[in-house]
Amino acid sequence: MSRQASIELLARARLCRVACAHEGQPYVTPMRCAYDDNHFYGFSTLGQKITWMRANPLVCVLVDEIVSPQDWASVIVFGKYEELTDATHLVAHRQHAYNLLQTHPVWWEPGYVETVLHGKARLMEFMYFRIHIEQISGHRGAPDAAGLADSGASGGTGRWFRRILGRSEQQSGDR
Numbered sequence: 638m639s640r641q642a643s644i645e646l647l648a649r650a651r652l653c654r655v656a657c658a659h660e661g662q663p664y665v666t667p668m669r670c671a672y673d674d675n676h677f678y679g680f681s682t683l684g685q686k687i688t689w690m691r692a693n694p695l696v697c698v699l700v701d702e703i704v705s706p707q708d709w710a711s712v713i714v715f716g717k718y719e720e721l722t723d724a725t726h727l728v729a730h731r732q733h734a735y736n737l738l739q740t741h742p743v744w745w746e747p748g749y750v751e752t753v754l755h756g757k758a759r760l761m762e763f764m765y766f767r768i769h770i771e772q773i774s775g776h777r778g779a780p781d782a783a784g785l786a787d788s789g790a791s792g793g794t795g796r797w798f799r800r801i802l803g804r805s806e807q808q809s810g811d812r
């Protein structure tokens with residue numbers, strides 16, 4: 638996908654998967670997000686992901702749109718986590734995060750819902766953050782028009798699948 642098409646997908650996204658890593662251990666969580674001007678904005682309760690992103694601000698974010706097994710698009714972002722504290726120079730960015738996120742109804746609910754872990758309700762302190770986007774790549778599945786057109790006759794296998802089958806039949810014939 639072009640950079641522009643990838644950015645347009647990021648701008649439509651309401652849900653993303655944020656991956657962070659600590660001492661070699663990756664950790665991924667679903668989160669509400671809002672894109673604006675090369676940044677992702679989010680709202681979070683305090684917990685493992687925030688502790689880990691504070692320790693190591695390098696993150697990876699996945700956003701996708703899946704229409705069917707052939708018709709999909711996904712964008713992967715590498716970026717840097719920044720906490721939007723109440724420090725004077727960050728107040729406007731915090732407000733901006735709120736303005737962007739609150740355009741979606743009950744935007745805070747998935748993050749702020751009470752959850753119980755090992756029998757204990759988790760901490761319900763919350764904060765805002767943003768991710769500075771440093772690298773973007775976008776891939777789109779290309780629906781196989783010919784394969785779709787004859788999917789009834791071929792049991793839905795499609796041209797690409799027959800190509801693979803053809804190759805493995807050829808390989809077994811070579812043996």
Ligand SMILES: Cc1cc2nc3c(=O)[nH]c(=O)nc-3n(C[C@H](O)[C@H](O)[C@H](O)COP(=O)(O)OP(=O)(O)OC[C@H]3O[C@@H](n4cnc5c(N)ncnc54)[C@H](O)[C@@H]3O)c2cc1C
Binds near residue numbers: 666685687747759
């Ligand atoms: C659709 C959706 C949207 C969400 N949006 C937000 C959001 O905007 N902001 C936000 O803060 N949270 C959001 N959440 C919840 C989020 O995914 C985390 O579950 C939550 O924030 C706690 O993460 P934590 O790292 O603080 O976990 P902690 O409370 O510190 O718990 C640590 C342990 O709990 C387990 N754990 C944590 N979260 C999950 C999970 N989702 N599934 C399975 N195991 C888990 C992990 O094993 C982890 O090691 C959303 C969840 C969903 C499903």
